[in-house]
Amino acid sequence: MTTDTAPAPLAEPVLEASGVVMRFGGLTAVNQVDLTVRQGEIVGLIGPNGAGKTTFFNCLTGLYVPTEGTVTYKGRVLPPKPHLVTEAGIARTFQNIRLFSNMTVLENVLVGRHTRTKEGLFSAILRGPGYRRAEQESRERAMELLEFCGLAAKSEHLARNLPYGEQRKLEIARALASEPGLLLLDEPTAGMNPQETRAAEELVFAIRDLGIAVLVIEHDMKFIFNLCDRTAVLVQGQKIVEGDRETVQNDERVVAAYLGEPLEGTTTATEADQ
Amino acid sequence: MTTTSHETTPVLRLPGTAALAATVAGGVLAAASAAMSWTWTDAFPGDLTYYGSPAGLQWLALAGGLLTVLLALASRALPGLRRLSPSGSNNGVLFAALGTLAVCWYSVIAITVQLDGLVNLDPGGWVSAVGSLLAVVGALGLPLDRRTAVQQPAVAWWWYLVAAVAAVLRYGLGEGWALNAVPTGVRPIVTENLWFFVALPAGIVGFKLWLLLNAWLRIGRIERPLPAARALPSWAEILVITAVFAVGLGVVEFGISTEYGELFIGFLLLVVFGTAALLSSGVIARLRELTVRHRAVTTGAAFAAAGAFPFTQSGETYVLIGANILIFATVALGLNVVVGLAGLLDLGYVAFLGVGAYAAALVSGSPYSVFRGVHVPFPVAALIGALAALVFGVVIGAPTLRLRGDYLAIVTLGFGEIFRIGMNNLDGKSGPSLTNGPNGIAAIPDVNLFGFDFGQPHDFGPVQLGKFGNYLLLMLVVTAIVVVVFGRVANSRIGRAWVAIREDETAAEAMGINGFRVKLIAFALGATLAGLAGAVQAHVSGAVSPDQYQFAGPVPPNSAFLLAAVILGGMGTISGPLVGAALLFLIPAKLQFLQSYQLLAFGIALILLMRFRPEGLIPNRRQQLEFHEADVPAQGGPVDDALTKAGA
Numbered sequence: 015m016t017t018d019t020a021p022a023p024l025a026e027p028v029l030e031a032s033g034v035v036m037r038f039g040g041l042t043a044v045n046q047v048d049l050t051v052r053q054g055e056i057v058g059l060i061g062p063n064g065a066g067k068t069t070f071f072n073c074l075t076g077l078y079v080p081t082e083g084t085v086t087y088k089g090r091v092l093p094p095k096p097h098l099v100t101e102a103g104i105a106r107t108f109q110n111i112r113l114f115s116n117m118t119v120l121e122n123v124l125v126g127r128h129t130r131t132k133e134g135l136f137s138a139i140l141r142g143p144g145y146r147r148a149e150q151e152s153r154e155r156a157m158e159l160l161e162f163c164g165l166a167a168k169s170e171h172l173a174r175n176l177p178y179g180e181q182r183k184l185e186i187a188r189a190l191a192s193e194p195g196l197l198l199l200d201e202p203t204a205g206m207n208p209q210e211t212r213a214a215e216e217l218v219f220a221i222r223d224l225g226i227a228v229l230v231i232e233h234d235m236k237f238i239f240n241l242c243d244r245t246a247v248l249v250q251g252q253k254i255v256e257g258d259r260e261t262v263q264n265d266e267r268v269v270a271a272y273l274g275e276p277l278e279g280t281t282t283a284t285e286a287d288q
Numbered sequence: 289m290t291t292t293s294h295e296t297t298p299v300l301r302l303p304g305t306a307a308l309a310a311t312v313a314g315g316v317l318a319a320a321s322a323a324m325s326w327t328w329t330d331a332f333p334g335d336l337t338y339y340g341s342p343a344g345l346q347w348l349a350l351a352g353g354l355l356t357v358l359l360a361l362a363s364r365a366l367p368g369l370r371r372l373s374p375s376g377s378n379n380g381v382l383f384a385a386l387g388t389l390a391v392c393w394y395s396v397i398a399i400t401v402q403l404d405g406l407v408n409l410d411p412g413g414w415v416s417a418v419g420s421l422l423a424v425v426g427a428l429g430l431p432l433d434r435r436t437a438v439q440q441p442a443v444a445w446w447w448y449l450v451a452a453v454a455a456v457l458r459y460g461l462g463e464g465w466a467l468n469a470v471p472t473g474v475r476p477i478v479t480e481n482l483w484f485f486v487a488l489p490a491g492i493v494g495f496k497l498w499l500l501l502n503a504w505l506r507i508g509r510i511e512r513p514l515p516a517a518r519a520l521p522s523w524a525e526i527l528v529i530t531a532v533f534a535v536g537l538g539v540v541e542f543g544i545s546t547e548y549g550e551l552f553i554g555f556l557l558l559v560v561f562g563t564a565a566l567l568s569s570g571v572i573a574r575l576r577e578l579t580v581r582h583r584a585v586t587t588g589a590a591f592a593a594a595g596a597f598p599f600t601q602s603g604e605t606y607v608l609i610g611a612n613i614l615i616f617a618t619v620a621l622g623l624n625v626v627v628g629l630a631g632l633l634d635l636g637y638v639a640f641l642g643v644g645a646y647a648a649a650l651v652s653g654s655p656y657s658v659f660r661g662v663h664v665p666f667p668v669a670a671l672i673g674a675l676a677a678l679v680f681g682v683v684i685g686a687p688t689l690r691l692r693g694d695y696l697a698i699v700t701l702g703f704g705e706i707f708r709i710g711m712n713n714l715d716g717k718s719g720p721s722l723t724n725g726p727n728g729i730a731a732i733p734d735v736n737l738f739g740f741d742f743g744q745p746h747d748f749g750p751v752q753l754g755k756f757g758n759y760l761l762l763m764l765v766v767t768a769i770v771v772v773v774f775g776r777v778a779n780s781r782i783g784r785a786w787v788a789i790r791e792d793e794t795a796a797e798a799m800g801i802n803g804f805r806v807k808l809i810a811f812a813l814g815a816t817l818a819g820l821a822g823a824v825q826a827h828v829s830g831a832v833s834p835d836q837y838q839f840a841g842p843v844p845p846n847s848a849f850l851l852a853a854v855i856l857g858g859m860g861t862i863s864g865p866l867v868g869a870a871l872l873f874l875i876p877a878k879l880q881f882l883q884s885y886q887l888l889a890f891g892i893a894l895i896l897l898m899r900f901r902p903e904g905l906i907p908n909r910r911q912q913l914e915f916h917e918a919d920v921p922a923q924g925g926p927v928d929d930a931l932t933k934a935g936a
């Protein structure tokens with residue numbers, strides 16, 4: 015294993031995954047992966063199709079219960095339930111967009127605020143002043159986020175009627191609404207044109223500036239190397255190398271397993287997973 | 289899905305003014321025929337023999353004719369009438385004319401068939417038939433919104449063979465020679481179902497005719513953005529809403545109090561075509577804008593109209609129907625929480641109504657209740673009914689809501705039946721004594737609130753309110769509660785969580801929603817609302833018995849009808865299930881004269897509704913939004929993006 019080459023004064027770790035294994039029957043999709051993400055970092059995760067990147071994400075977010083290994087967030091072991099993971103402070107987007115397509119853009123973001131609000135059934139029926147204040151605050155917060163992601167003008171549109179690039183942005187806004195400490199992005203630029211990709215880059219930097227650590231899966235090497243402080247390479251479920259741009263680009267195993275082969279970006283579109 | 293293109297052309301090439309003149313003249317003739325005698329004998333129901341005094345079906349001809357004339361003139365932008373046709377489409381004229389044609393020809397044919405011969409027609413009948421036909425011909429000459437091509441599903445040749453064989457068999461069975469070939473054991477089944485040998489070829493030929501007609505007319509729908517409405521002062525808009533609800537009350541009252549089947553069929557024909565006409569002309573979209581702007585006024589007007597209904601009736605028969613419609617509609621709205629918002633397919637929902645009804649009946653002071661001495665005031669009984677249903681909902685929901693989709697549907701179906709069978713068996717013989725078994729709990733005393741006896745008629749100034757009128761108003765209060773609860777919850781944190789779960793459960797969980805918990809809340813709330821309605825139902829019908837709470841049956845409410853009301857009315861809306869339930873209650877009730885064909889006709893009506901309006905009668909706000917944003921193209925997936933990534 016390559017040694018960690020993160021900046022010298024190590025910040026607090028936000029996410030620590032150690033020895034994560036995920037087996038589906040005989041297939042080991044994720045094999046003994048360790049990964050640490052620290053405060054204020056943008057970490058990239060690359061690898062050929064079917065390498066297990068998305069599966070690893072699912073293990074982190076409680077969608078799958080890892081066969082082995084532990085995941086901790088800010089020192090606390092995460093319970094393997096998606097809603098509890100989100101409540102703890104990890105939010106995610108999906109590789110193939112999973113918006114609530116028949117809800118409006120604003121409503122999508124409001125749903126993202128579910129864990130940060132607590133108005134129950136009775137306060138919704140009674141509509142006391144406390145309820146109205148909370149609802150108002152939620153709406154303001156959601157609108158701020160839409161502003162942040164550049165979607166404010168479309169807040170009343172149905173999510174499914176947004177153009178593709180904006181749907182990706184909305185997914186990010188929705189994830190941010192849960193006020194996460196760590197954001198997991200699964201191929202955020204898949205399906206974007208170069209301008210949109212650049213805008214997405216800006217957005218990720220802006221998110222980092224909010225104090226949110228980011229772990230991002232990507233195929234676009236340029237995007238990854240521009241963005242990330244550190245990149246881990248996953249091949250056939252195993253992390254073969256981790257480090258900065260030079261370390262990764264010069265590693266012959268990466269060249270052999272990944273860069274040497276035809277770029278698999280051409281098959282992204284047909285890939286189906288979470 | 290292939291996209292179809294549209295054009296605006298007439299079906300019949302007539303000179304423009306001639307087409308309009310024919311439409312108007314036809315409409316006027318049809319309307320005027322209402323003031324003439326249609327038949328000379330009063331043997332036909334409704335007595336259409338008078339000059340100058342319309343009755344029954346003639347009122348419908350009058351309404352249809354007038355609607356046709358008004359829409360036709362509005363399409364020519366006649367000052368003042370422009371508001372009737374904001375979309376500018378002539379299709380509304382055609383639908384109105386078709387509705388008039390349907391009513392007039394249905395009446396004329398019914399008279400001819402029932403009284404045996406055309407000789408029974410008076411001039412009025414002829415005028416109505418000719419006038420309505422003229423209006424349709426004229427309307428076909430107007431520029432209509434049409435598809436440029438219609439996909440023709442083929443009818444395979446052997447279907448015609450089947451039709452021919454069936455027709456020959458029918459003839460043969462009538463003559464007897466074919467019957468001799470049938471084994472004696474099966475003979476009664478065949479002779480009792482001779483209609484099948486007529487219905488089958490009729491269906492096949494009818495379908496082919498429909499295809500031909502469709503290919504010829506090619507009627508389509510062009511989405512035109514409505515021109516901005518000329519602003520009216522607020523009071524005028526409110527006046528319009530009030531007027532619309534007054535008319536609505538009139539229409540519903542006419543429908544509920546139709547006294548004979550022919551009139552109800554005519555009513556249904558006109559309502560269907562009239563609604564289509566108003567939809568095409570854009571009036572309904574306009575009214576929706578108004579109601580959205582004045583939500584409180586609209587709700588108030590709707591409740592006022594419902595509350596005014598019992599005062600317009602002299603007898604109690606139709607008031608009871610009204611009260612039962614309200615019960616059914618309220619329960620359907622409760623089910624809409626579960627199905628429409630949370631997306632949980634509950635096939636045993638009527639059990640919650642039953643739990644509420646039984647619980648309230650047990651403490652109502654009925655002599656048949658095992659708690660004979662217990663007689664609590666009605667509000668307490670209603671609370672007990674709601675709470676019992678809540679508990680039942682949680683008990684059923686907790687184990688089952690971990691299941692998704694089909695499994696949940698099957699388990700709830702099972703629980704619904706378990707409830708009914710359980711109530712049957714808790715009779716002290718097969719099980720503990722609680723429910724009096726199949727006999728149920730009868731003789732439930734009337735509600736008495738603060739000395740107001742709901743069982744007695746009361747005078748309100750000049751009008752009298754009978755027993756069922758009292759209950760209708762009581763039920764209206766419960767409906768109002770359910771409407772408020774639904775409206776508030778649907779648009780709240782928990783309601784959004786339900787919709788999110790319905791849209792994508794995995795994504796919702798990943799957004800921090802505890803799926804099981806919010807689904808259980810939906811289930812429990814739905815159950816509670818049904819239980820509340822059940823408490824009133826027990827008092828309105830005066831008795832509860834297990835067979836009132838079936839999965840499916842000819843009489844609503846049952847689980848299947850409730851679900852149909854929600855889906856047909858419009859999932860996730862308030863007015864949808866209310867309207868859907870009203871129709872689903874009225875149609876079977878009014879089609880009773882069809883006897884054993886009642887459910888068949890009902891089934892056909894449902895199929896037609898699903899065919900022509902799959903999104904439900906009143907699509908929800910979200911679907912409506914989608915409607916408005918049709919110009920925003922939804923872009924495709926990342927299919928063509930491999931190239932941009934190739935530079936990676």
Ligand SMILES: Nc1ncnc2c1ncn2[C@@H]1O[C@H](COP(=O)(O)OP(=O)(O)O)[C@@H](O)[C@H]1O
Pocket residue numbers: 038041043061062063064065066067068069070285287288
């Ligand atoms: N739920 C599952 N059941 C069985 N196999 C799975 C499942 N999810 C993913 N896999 C398999 O795990 C491997 C890794 O998939 P994935 O994590 O989607 O790859 P990546 O996101 O890196 O392209 C693939 O071979 C995939 O078929």
Ligand SMILES: [Mg+2]
Pocket residue numbers: 067068069109287
């Ligand atoms: Mg993937």
